Amino acid sequence: MSIRRKEKLIHTLRWIVKGRWAIIVGILAVGLAQRSINVVSIHLPSSVMITLALTAITYNLTYYFLLRRGMRLNAWTLRILAIAQVFVDQLLFTYIIYISGSSESLSFIFYFFPILIATVLFRNIGILLFAFVNSLLYIFLIVIEMNTILPFVARYDFVSGIHGNIPVMISNTLTIVAVIMLAAFFSTYISNMIRDREREILTEQDKVNSILNSLPDGVIMIDVTGKVIALNPQGAEMLQVKASAIIDNILVKENFIPELQELGAHIIQQGSHTHIESKEIEVEERGMRHVYKITTIPVFNALGKIMGSMKVITDYTRERELDRMKSDFISIAAHQLRTPLSGVKWLLKMIIDGDMGPLNEEQRKFLTRGYQNQERMISLINDLLDVSRIEEGRFKLNTELQQIEKSIIESIRAIETLAQKKNIQVRFIKPEKLLPPVLFDKEKIELVLQNLLDNAIKYTKKNGHVLVNILQEGNMVTVSIQDNGVGIPQDQQKKLFSKFFRARNVMQMHTDGSGLGLFIVKNVLTTHGGDVGIESEEGKGTKVWFSLPIHRV
Template sequence: MPESATLPSATTKLEYLRKDLEDLRYYLDEFSAFLPLSVIIVNPQGFILDINQAFENLIGLEKAGVLGSTVAKLFCEQEQFAELEARVLKGEVIKGARATLLLRDRQISRSLYLSPRHDCEKNIIGYFLGIYDISENVKLTEGRNGTVCARTIELEEKSEDLLRSRAALMNILEDVAEEQKKVEQERDKTLAIIKNLADGILIFDPHNVLTLINPQAKEMMQLDESSVVGKMAAALTKVTNIMPLINFLGRNIKKVYRKQLELKSDKVLEISAFPFLTGRETLGKMVILHDITREKAIETMKTEFVSVAAHQLRTPLTTVKWSLHLLLHGNLGAITAEQRDLLMRTDEHNERLIGLVNYLLDVARIEQGRFVLRNKNVDFIKLAETVIAPFLEVSKNKQLNFKFIKPREKVLPVNVDEEKMVLVIENLVDNAVNYTPPHGNVTVSLSFDKAKSEVLFTVKDTGIGIPEDNKQRIFTKFYRAENAAMASTSGSGLGLFITKNIIEGHGGRIWFESIQSKGSTFSFTLPLK
């Protein structure tokens, strides 16, 4: 028989080897749990990766409550321990250092043994920390010589056990290194995802130092990675291409969501910045850059088209308006009652179209930054009374309880654009009257806050209200709440958009509270200037 036929096959050898490795791993786990020496495995950053059963028993905490915390926090002398940690991470083996261990109910003195951990390429990847009791050593020095000798022998035996334990722990290190390799693979996957995202990504550490920038961000900002990575945000203000972004976010990288930033290169970016956490600990901050240059260009073209179309519609609609008025006033001859009714309804619809065209022109001016305010000092009470007057008759016909509550004290003039403020009040009051059913209430109130030096205008109704899931979009253009769109009243979805821009253009603010089927309250403030 050939000699090779008597030898085990390669597959059989591999199975034997695998079984031996499994037996060895089980032995090491059992041996680690059996060891009387408290052992901690620490990574280069000082975080605890693993502990054995002896250390769990010593501190009275389960492993899950300790892993991931910093090892220095276990000791009173944290500064001295930091020095020991720095030495061992340089490759030094430290024996017999003393430290006071902090437990939940007491402090105990212990001796430390620190040894570097190496990977297969001899790179330092952390260290082992052994903690053993020295209280008995102190007592021995106070005892009799014979007892000292006996205890010394015993301690020497224990030391030999510790050396053997260290050899076993070095074997365990191989398993730890394997787990470390898996962690590094996951890290590499994450970095690959970040680098291949369509959006630009910048990562800052907890101290606002830029640690990573992906290729898309470098291209958007036209940056050289070597000139920005590793620098604090404050230092980046001196780098021309990234300076607008840092000035926008601040040196502490404030939290923002989908805010626009226009660069000198005619590029428009949508910026989002937020911290990323593990538990309550901030690991750093992420900045996402989304290029919306194309979308903004399309939006600009739409705005320009709306502006041109509205201007083109305005002239014929005005011509129709005056033609209808000539017919209604009998300038072109007598008309029958039926003809008058038809012409009046036609004129009403024509006025509605003219109003829509004017709204579209206002929207175009707002988006193009041409919505100019022509402010002057105005008696706001008189202005509000003038605008509200026509709605009193409408409310009466609709059987609404309409109230206007004016301030009792004398008030100063408000510096506003009168024409545009008329539009604001008309929009809010018109909405309240239109969307409140018969026998409902509409209350308009005006007050002045001397302490804040501002005027407060409020319109409260008992109308249809706004659904909860519609509230976030109520001030966006061309949007109407679902229940309003289903109501019999007409609307363009532009009134509140224009109103918000007018109020904010005056340095004021506008907000609302609403419950569906119970009513809404719209309020705005204006500074007294």
């Protein structure tokens, strides 16, 4: 017997035991009601009724305690319990039929309960066999009563015309047996329908399990009560738990080893019931730092009601280590390159300025081009160093309470030469009244302004314009820079603040750029507690805005 079939059989037997409690209570209620009806002559002594009730309770409790052993029961024990669940009921119901009037009794309908139990436990042949046993027990009871082997227990105070009337008794017996067998045949159709539905469910479960087991990430599903529904092998390995120990149980922090209890606490949290959430957790495990990303996905049923959540656990340790190594390399390489490049830059400047002798026009032209390329290289290295500081958490702020308008004016002056080369008008619309002071790092915010203004001029064609505006919006000061340049494709706007990303249309323009400027801008503003956004339409222009919180005294 497979583990799945064993689990299913145990689950079914447990539900039958629960259902039998309802049958016991119901039959007792019927018996008590029969005693109160005057037309019925059966007046069972209380001792008989108590004995019947105790017998049923005893064997149902026996099933209950045996089934508590669960998967520890072997296959043969479970099969014997399944057969006993039906056969013992048949014997008890046969005795109830006898004491309630035998051939005059309507209690033969109790035989339908064993048939129902057989329907959920056995296949078609088993259902028919138990129905046949029901029929044999009933025929045997009627035969021994007709032959006065057992004394007749009359049901009614009057003569019903059934007992002693052989043709009528035979006719009634055959009718009841036919009804029992017909019920059994009908139950086989119900059984087939149940089995077909089970196969469909198992097929779907196999598909889901195959998908979960083939995923490289750990997956754990938790219902709204905190009970674990599913756990794939990768999840069990990452969390260092046994699936059998936590599935169908409430997940608690103590299920995890001490090193992973912080990770476990985040997994236990239900999270949002409306959207997907992600969080990275760092843990010390066996003396090593591990980074895990936990993605919480709400799970709904067909009616849209929340069922729980699925946690996807991704081990980012290797990726983060590679990122760190890459950042270290970039930082070291940039530092090592900046000094000699700066030396070459100033040497070229001295030659161009004539400090080392006169130059002809062609020499000056080529040296100037080399000087400009050198400046671009140094600018790229500075960007790489800024990115390295951001990723290492060394991008510190030196904030002061000051007016941001002054930094805007200085940044516009710094790009005037570049704007004049393309005949681009840069206009700053000053506020009518002085805005409240803002707490910011002057150097870092001017770096932001320089990046945004440089982009606006670089990606705006000749004779264009750039508009800089500033206004107060609630507790924030918002600066916007708007151009009538090439714009940004809609499908690429979400990636603009990623490292090394450049939009498709600007790459076709053959303009230089590292794709790091907006990444730096985003991080500088986030560190200040501000925000940044872009509104753009390809071919019409771009508006970039950023906001900083106002310092309230």
